[in-house]
Amino acid sequence: MKTREDALALDAADPLAPLRAQFVLPDGVIYLDGNSLGVLPRTTAARVQQVVQQEWGTGLIRSWNSAGWMDLPGRIGDKIARLVGAGAGELVVADSTSVNLYKVLSAAQAIARADAPAKKVILSERSNFPTDLYIAEAVAREHGCELVLADWHELPDRLDVRVAVLMLTHVNYRTGRMHDMELLTQLAHRAGALALWDLAHSAGAVPVDLTGAQADFAVGCGYKYLNGGPGAPAFVWVHPRHAERFWQPLAGWMGHAAPFEFKPGYRPAAGISRYLCGTPPVVSMAALECGVDTLLAAEPLGGMAALRRKSIALTRLFAELVQARCGFGGFTIASPLLDDERGSQICLSRTGGAYAIVQALIARGVIGDFRAPDILRFGFTPLYTRFVDVWDAVGHLVQVMQHGEWQRPEFNVQHAVT
Numbered sequence: 001m002k003t004r005e006d007a008l009a010l011d012a013a014d015p016l017a018p019l020r021a022q023f024v025l026p027d028g029v030i031y032l033d034g035n036s037l038g039v040l041p042r043t044t045a046a047r048v049q050q051v052v053q054q055e056w057g058t059g060l061i062r063s064w065n066s067a068g069w070m071d072l073p074g075r076i077g078d079k080i081a082r083l084v085g086a087g088a089g090e091l092v093v094a095d096s097t098s099v100n101l102y103k104v105l106s107a108a109q110a111i112a113r114a115d116a117p118a119k120k121v122i123l124s125e126r127s128n129f130p131t132d133l134y135i136a137e138a139v140a141r142e143h144g145c146e147l148v149l150a151d152w153h154e155l156p157d158r159l160d161v162r163v164a165v166l167m168l169t170h171v172n173y174r175t176g177r178m179h180d181m182e183l184l185t186q187l188a189h190r191a192g193a194l195a196l197w198d199l200a201h202s203a204g205a206v207p208v209d210l211t212g213a214q215a216d217f218a219v220g221c222g223y224k225y226l227n228g229g230p231g232a233p234a235f236v237w238v239h240p241r242h243a244e245r246f247w248q249p250l251a252g253w254m255g256h257a258a259p260f261e262f263k264p265g266y267r268p269a270a271g272i273s274r275y276l277c278g279t280p281p282v283v284s285m286a287a288l289e290c291g292v293d294t295l296l297a298a299e300p301l302g303g304m305a306a307l308r309r310k311s312i313a314l315t316r317l318f319a320e321l322v323q324a325r326c327g328f329g330g331f332t333i334a335s336p337l338l339d340d341e342r343g344s345q346i347c348l349s350r351t352g353g354a355y356a357i358v359q360a361l362i363a364r365g366v367i368g369d370f371r372a373p374d375i376l377r378f379g380f381t382p383l384y385t386r387f388v389d390v391w392d393a394v395g396h397l398v399q400v401m402q403h404g405e406w407q408r409p410e411f412n413v414q415h416a417v418t
């Protein structure tokens, strides 16, 4: 691509372009961080106000039934299921990703080891998101397992008979590397292990086919590509063949077969409902549903497959433009260059200055993020990112580097939270 006009022409020809109107995007901002916190859908504020003023304010406790509050975990779960290749009634919205991971990892190790007690290993990737590894460490301690970490390319060799559970994040949060879910699940099964997938950077970003891949368990995040808002509840999926094989460890009343009988003695609900724990956060759920609906709005336009085509075009263009226009900047493209191996983000690495360069870009309205120690991370959400945004973002990066803007002292003060 040679000129800004070329980018504008791609936007003019983009059949998904109308989807951008679903969002509130502040003027002067190029938002390349939807992989960390998705943007605000236009419908969310009014919907949340309706839930608060009418359903809560007027309906009061009646709204658990009359406004369908009790159904929210399953109703939104069914919508997310359409995005990740799961069946209706197989996926629920609940708690946080970390908490859901605790539930399913506990279940996975118990189920895998029920028939093969000698299996002791939970296998994961060294560069997995820290909370996933912390939870795995805790589950391993609790059940006398061992957490074994490998680099991504070592995983097939490490899948030996000792492995009970292969627990991976489908798209790596830092590099954007995407695993072959079907292949690794198959290799896990061949070793007699179960496969658990974290879809935090996949759901709403890339097509996922949990059923087709024969995956065993999955969790995912509501506030990233699903645009559910800060701290939105997460989701959990268990393949129906396992759903009723185990009491998940957080046996709360919402996962009980008859929560309103108020009887002592736990009886787990049928199917995935037993993976609920406590009362659903209704206001947050309402916001999440608005976010999920922005993705379902793409279904008549080709759905996740069409979004994926655009996402690949966006990430490929960004990588090309960085190589063509920022050759002097000392950047290495840390994400896989092969489309099939990459999620919806591009990461650059640079020895020194990565944090300050991200800060200088943010000051110019280009919002990406920094991931320690040396990564500049840019997420591309095909629902609302335009080709001209990619062109302009690289233009800002060129400016930041050419004028040494990033070396200004204010960009080099590291804050605790980024």
Ligand SMILES: *Cc1c(COP(=O)(O)O)cnc(C)c1O
Binding pocket: 096, 097, 098, 099, 129, 131, 132, 169, 173, 198, 200, 201, 221, 234
């Ligand atoms: C974002 C993310 C999480 C977030 O977990 P929370 O419980 O919502 O804080 C977990 N795992 C991965 C891989 C993530 O990318």
